[in-house]
Amino acid sequence: MQINSSTDNPYLCNGFGNIKRTHNQQTMRERLFDAVIFDLDGVITKTALVHSSAWKKMFDDYLKEREAKKGEPFREFTHAGDYLPFVDGKPRYKGVQDFLASRGIDIPFGDPADTHEMETICGLGNRKDYAFNEILKRDGVGVYESTVRLINELKSSGIRVGVASSSKNCAPVLEAAGLLHLFETRVDGVVSAELKLKGKPEPDIFTTAADNLGVSYGRTVIVEDAVSGVQAGQKGDFGLVIGVAREENAVELRRNGADVVVEDLEAVTIDSINDWFLHGLEDDKWSVSYHAYEPGKERTREALLAVGNGYFGTRGAMEETTSNQVNNPGTYIAGLYNRLSSKVGDRMIENEDFVNVPNWLPVTFRINDGEWFDFNSAEFLDFNKHLDFRTGVFSRRIVVKDADGKVSEIVSKRIASMADPHIASMQYQVTPLNYGGKITIRTGIDGDIINNNVERYKQLNQQHLKPVTEGIDGNMLWVCVETVQSAIKVAEAANHTVFVNRKPLSVTGRQFTGRSSAFLEYEVSVDQGIPVMLDKYVAIFTSRHDDVNDPLAEAKTAIAVNPGFSHVMAKSSKAWQELWEKIDVVIEGSRMDQKLIRLHLYHLMVSASPHNARIDASFTARGLHGEAYRGHIFWDELFILPFYNMHLPETARATLMYRYNRLPKAREYAVQHGYKGAMFPWQSGSDGREETQVVHLNPLSGEWGDDYSSLQRHVSLAIAYNVWEYYHTTGDLEFLKNYGAEMFLDICRFWMDKAQLNPVTGRYSIAGVMGPDEFHEQYHGSTEGGLSDNAYTNIMVVWAVDKAFEILALAGDQADAVKTRLGLDDQELAEWKRISRNLNIIISPEGIISQYDGYFGLKELDWNHYRQKYGNIYRLDRILKAEGKSADEFKVAKQADTLMAFYNLDESEVRLILEELGYNVRPDYLKENLDYYLARTSHGSTLSRVVHALLANMSGDRKLSWELYQDALSSDFNDIQGGTTAEGIHLGVMAGTILIAMHAYAGLNLRGDRIRINPNLPEAWKSIAFGFVFQGNSLKIKMNTVSVEVVANKVKSGEVEIEINGSVYSLTGGQVLKVDLK
Incomplete structure (x- = not known):
């Protein structure tokens, strides 16, 4: 019984019936796509059944041989149960491998030159090819006339056409069908072997075809009939993936990446494709959908x-x-x-x-x-x-x-x-x-x-x-x-x-x-x-x-x-629309990047919106989406708050007031540990006490062990950093004078009290702390937690003390009142300056900044061994504990630690701090440290890729930056950590990926008093546009590869200065600046 017409079935779209159209859109006015790349078998030619028959003959013959030789019960090769899931659309040898693996059969791979009598992967693949050619010679090649008509219409309209197929027989099949001349490019099994392209479901053959045509993936259509093919189309980030359901596999095609599924290309016209690019594609960039219950x-x-x-x-x-x-x-x-x-x-x-x-x-x-x-x-x-x-x-x-x-x-x-x-x-x-x-x-x-x-x-x-x-x-x-x-x-x-x-x-x-x-x-x-x-x-x-x-x-x-x-x-x-007008980041060039950036923006608003300006709470690490980390507030604010500073400053202020309201608890916490000042907890909840677990379950070993993660005292430095960044971005001097300065100075007091003179080095050391790494909790063999002279901590302490004096100057006539409330005098301030200028950092002769004192004495890990043995080694600390070892023995890191200093501060600012401490810094020390630590990092935190992506961009390695950024951008959507997203989204990485788009790739730098823009768009992006507020000035930026446009929606007083690639411009309210990029 037919339940749905093809127009309202979410899997079958007759003539793209689900796509919205405007009233007068009868014919295509502007062509919004440039090329269509077709699969061969089952799309252009009726050879899919020929392939299926050839595969069945080869495998059935082989399985019967195994029954006769080895006594294995014969189970026939079927179209639905074996061909479609394991073979269809894949390169020949890959199809052999996957099917045999499904039956638990392991034979040598062999060599492509193997004869079809040999019992190897290649031999069986060649046997299938022999069977295919025999059937082809006997029966000839049938074609789908609707496909041929569409191809001719496309070519008549100036739209580029290509074919991409896993088949090594693509050229002879098309030639036999009289269609070879229709295609401007052909990427088939022969070309794939020559170029060493990966087969479907990887997108290589489609991206290569598009590159050959000189068209962007976002303006290209893929037409496929196999699950592996639509998966490849989706992975390639193409503008439209059409699934042709000739095998009653509409559900599987839609589930695996087809945007539109039709029974035959008779349902597809040039206008309907253009409609998709006009309406359907835009809707897709604003949404996420799932087409199966899994x-x-x-x-x-x-x-x-x-x-x-x-x-x-x-x-x-x-x-x-x-x-x-x-x-x-x-x-x-x-x-x-x-x-x-x-x-x-x-x-x-x-x-x-x-x-x-x-x-x-x-x-x-x-x-x-x-x-x-x-x-x-x-x-x-x-x-x-x-x-x-x-x-x-x-x-x-x-x-x-x-x-x-x-x-x-x-x-x-x-x-x-x-x-x-x-x-x-x-x-x-x-x-x-x-x-x-x-x-x-x-x-x-x-x-x-x-x-x-x-x-x-x-x-x-x-x-x-x-x-x-x-x-x-x-x-x-x-x-x-x-x-x-x-x-x-x-x-x-x-x-x-x-x-x-x-x-x-x-x-x-x-x-x-x-x-x-x-x-x-x-x-x-x-x-x-x-x-x-x-x-x-x-x-x-x-x-x-x-x-x-x-x-x-x-x-x-x-x-x-x-x-x-x-x-x-x-x-x-309406409320959402007003929000999107403030926060949206518009990307052209990659539909998936646009979708994921908006997904992240959406979940930021779900977690903290303008309503939170009236709520005494802060950003939980996992949003309002689950119970992981018990909904506590960590240092993740450091990755999240800058976005709110630029877009929803009232909400940002409320999160800082959450910390200020718990300043008394931070002071109590410091006193409990014998310190002055304010020591904020690693995990904060309702009242600001330390909420970190004292024990932690290792799910691999099933055992509970001591948890020293509360020693990540650097959370207080994150709070101090956030106070400064909020003031610097918003210009909210009233907050700084009445709340921020007190909190900031009391944090500095804690660190100055914690720093102790080391008579051996003559420098001050900070002991008993953990850095952001989290894998290293203590010295190996020690019965106590904590490490000495974590480089990130010490660098940020120097930065904080420097900023403390700047904050006192900004407080003006209220500085004395703040100092009085804290009992802070000039003598103590002078002592802070002396201590901070003599903090200890360890730097190797090769210019590597030691993560902490003693790090260089740790053992190296055989990373390849652990990757091969375990696959997912994100939580390498748990793996090592289950083996009876400890991460404290090895040079391994969960995430960026030393390198975090470069994430917070400009490279030049870190250099200045190190030089003021009396250290000589090598010219290329950022890249040297990035390369060193990145090779020793498991990325057990999703934040890790955010940090490393930014630093790779700073060091000039755009390819590495882009790879890390793509991993970070898709980390929750693809749940790359194997189930952690189910316990709540990762709010820090969601905010971090948006900030990288703005700061690294749009090149927006708000560190100084002048807005600086140094465009650095990735190759995959044609343009980026977004708005922001800086020191009371509301602006919108749009840039592409040839120009930058800045709109001054609102200027606080007189004019605002913008520096673009070193040239300075002044804008008044309502003015539009357009600068050509050379």
Whole structure:
């Protein structure tokens, strides 16, 4: 039975039916694409079945030989079970390898010159080629006339045409078909062997064809019929990938990278391709979609599809699911923590956690009196999940078939309002496609939940909520809970409207309440094709943020009248639009880079938006997306705050006030360890005490061990750095005088008290600390944690003390008041200067700055051995511990440590600090140190690639910078660390990749008092455009390879100076500057 027409099926698009068009767009006005590259077999010629037959004959013959010789049971080679997943579209020998591997057969690779009688990979591949040619000679070559017509139309319109195929028979096949003359370039199996190109699913043959044609990938179309082919098209970042579903494989093609899937190219025209580039491609750059339900990836996708507004964030879990091994619904509120004790072994440990608050998502349905819909046992006929960054709307459309053959379409949409931080809204629609009867929709709020997002925390107590009250009144229901230790009330209320055939229905739901839960069930009888829709309007309030004694009363009042999802979405979309006008970074040249940059911008706003200017909280390392790191605040602010300084300074200030409000705790922490000043904790939560675990579970060894990571005292230096950067970028002198200076100076006092004179060296040393590396916690064999003279720490301490005197000068007449509050006199300040000018740094004769005192005495690691043995060695420290070794023995690093000084400061500033300390610095010391440490880094933190990408760019290695940047940019989207994204996105790397686009590749430098621009666009980008605010001046930059344009939207006073490639220009408000690049 046909459930969907081809125009509304998400997998089959008849004539690109899903693409929006404008009214008068009948013919192509401007050509938006330059070339189309076709696969051969199954796209141009009808040789795919010939290949399939040849593969089957060869493999069946070979498997029968193995049965006769080795007694292995014969199992035939099938088209659907073997050809499509293992062979189709791949180079010949790769196809042999993959199929044999699927059967557990291991034979020598051999040599391409092997005869077809030899039992090698190459021999069998050549045997298949022999069979293919025999069939071809016998039956000839058939072609798809619709494809030939399209090729001729393209050529007539001046559009370049090429062919790219894994087949070594491409030329003779095309020649036999009389089509060889149609193609301007041919990259086939013969060319691939000559150029040593990687086969599909790598994009090499397509990128080579595009390069041969002289066209950009972003303006090129790939046409493929194989899964490996559309994967290659997606990897190559091409402007459009068309899948031709001749094998009833539309779902697989769409799932694996095809933008549009057709049954035949009859459905494709030049105008429809142009429509895609005009509308579809732009929509794609503003969204992320998934076209299959893959349980193993679901938790990661829940994090990536989260909705939020800075006040709260809700994971993109399915409405019908509860927390289990596959699904993990979760809603988190900024700054909402609870502390619990847990017994681990023979000791009690205490942890403060980011609390998973009541789940407002639950909605499900059943047909007649059957079972409730179960997402994890359903048969999906169609599937699409879609997040629109522009509006913050997460939507889903699925078509499912139950055990009785009843087919239902389920469409849902949800939003966390960016217009009102307390509001969420949802639509949930069920349409019976081949039946009529009773549909029951169940909706509610579930507060009977625990924290269940991080596997390694499951040994610990995770019950953070206790019931207060729950209830139902008509179409309204509510739940109020309280955190068991921090005593914060969380109230959620929901109002509902039911629609049948898009008309509101007056219906009374059955009521069910339980422990911290309330549910309504609505029964409706409908005919086939008639939709039933639930509109759910939700409010969330707490006693912590909202300064109210009764958050439940506030929540009930907020949702007393349900305005409808469309109304909530319209207001929220307007707020999002205003945000995007401030924060968007527009990239031309790479659709994937544009998508990922906007994905990162979106999740930054989900995590901290303008609403956070009124919230006493800061940036959690993992956003409002999960429970990893317990939602604590680390030094990641250092990577995040600069973006907010430039775009949302009020939000940036609020995060610094979070630190200032906890300055008393930082002073207490310092006193507890015998120091003066302010020592901020490595992990901060509700009140600013140290939240770092005292023990840590190694998931590889299964053992708990001491955790010394709280010794990363450099977090205080990150806070000091952020204070200065905020002031420097915003010019907010009032903040500096009243709050920032006090915090900054007290941090300096801590470091000056911690520095101790070493009588042997005559210099001051700072002991008992860890650097950003994290793999090195202590000296090997020591019973105590900490290291001496971490270079990053000591360099930043010198920088901080220098800036302290500058801050006192800026404070002007309030400097004395700050000094009085701190009890700081001129004698102590003079002592700071003396100590800071004599701090110890170790530099080798080769110019390498030692990560810490003793680092050069560590052993080198056989990196190749560990990569070959373990593959993923990001967490090399855990691997070594499981082997009975320690990272403290080796020159290994999780992430940039010494090199972090160059990330924070200009190379010239680091050089000046080292020279003022009395050290001689080699001319190329940045590159030498980068090369040295990069070779010894596992990138166990996603931040690592961000730092190294920037430094590689600074040192002139653009290729290395781009490779590292691409890894960082895709790290969460591709979950490169094997499941960590499921526990929450990595907010630092998301912000860091945006800043690198601005600072490294657009060349924007705000370090001095003048805006400097030194364009350095990567080859893959044609242009970049973004706005920012600097010292009260609002500007927008747009640059391409030939010019830079600067628009002065608002100038604070008189004019603003811009330096572009060394030339200085002055702009007044409203003025536009355009500079040609030479």
